[in-house]
Amino acid sequence: MTAQRLQEIALRFFADKGYDGTSLADIAGAIGIKKPSIYAHYSSKLDLFLAVADTALHDYRQSWRRALDKGEALPADRRLQSLFEEMGEHFLADRTKLAFWIRLWVFPPADCPAGVRDAFQTLTGEYLAEVAAVFRAGMEQGRLRPGPADDLAHALFSLLVGFLIRAHAYQDTDHLRLLRQTWDCFMFGIKTEDG
């Protein structure tokens, strides 16, 4: 299926050079067809982008849904850790996916309809709500310090995003070690008890 291959290549280009920096000629050339042939499968450049973005959003939701389900039986603190690591590993496994995700969220193209941005925000909102619920459960169980669960969910998300951005910018290999290190700071703090 050419439409599928177009999406794959388009994802790569959009992630790498951005929407404005990618030309249809680039995409067409990469799969060995000519530029106008793209229009047999997608009605416009934006249409192709939206198709790619749609699968990306789907993938994003699925990843944290799965991560949430996976640690369901764990105590709250371990579950948060699992969530954090699962999401980190998911995006670390595919650098192209990661770059596209960041671009779509942080710098969506000007042509991008508001609906797509809203979809992203809504998705992240749902995710944050779920994480906050885990925080609350952990506090009730006495395994987590009492505090504002919503803010803590945001803080954890910030940490994840910062880590992912760092992983995108620096291409070194020991990301997972740093991911765990980062988690430990969040979990135990950096301050000594008597400090």
Added chain:
Amino acid sequence: MTAQRLQEIALRFFADKGYDGTSLADIAGAIGIKKPSIYAHYSSKLDLFLAVADTALHDYRQSWRRALDKGEALPADRRLQSLFEEMGEHFLADRTKLAFWIRLWVFPPADCPAGVRDAFQTLTGEYLAEVAAVFRAGMEQGRLRPGPADDLAHALFSLLVGFLIRAHAYQDTDHLRLLRQTWDCFMFGIKTEDG
């Protein structure tokens, strides 16, 4: 000075729509001159961009240099907090600056010469080294948990970046509260002592 105004407007456009998404006609129109007149001040679009990027890099270095100097007398843990908050406030004070900074670091334009990216990396490397030194000092003073100082510096930087990205994406107002909340997580951890 038109050259100055050009840089200011260009910064705004580059931050908002990206390098590829910005046309010289846009920039020229915004300050009330015609497109070719730009060439009286900058030899090309890339030249203008590099001028903007250069000031941005300068500003970036200056901000963390000042933040480091400011808390010099503080104990290590308070100094780290001061560093974190100062940097956060610095970028939060100017959203345009923030957006350009993120774009330059995370998604530099394809035309952007490697030297600029390297300059950014070097600067951040210096910053991380300074932060790591503060961590080490704090550990020697017994005010911070012993641990891998370089990794901890990276973790703190990730946290800052994540927070800034979040601030860029969500335009709500209580950023400073969330910044402090995020810091407290890092400082004290989220886990109870007996958890």
Added chain:
DNA sequence: CCTAACCTACCTAACGTTAGTTAGTTTATC
């Protein structure tokens, strides 16, 4: 069983627009 119609996926050619850039000319300032 043949053939006529149709569909899909590609092609070439070309469209109109806009991009960054250059050349040559005018205006204003010191």
Added chain:
DNA sequence: GATAAACTAACTAACGTTAGGTAGGTTAGG
């Protein structure tokens, strides 16, 4: 009157997009 900074006009190249045509495979009718 020289110099800097603006202008108009125009160039080339690239963009997304449309039109029209062709080859191959599938379907329907006599």
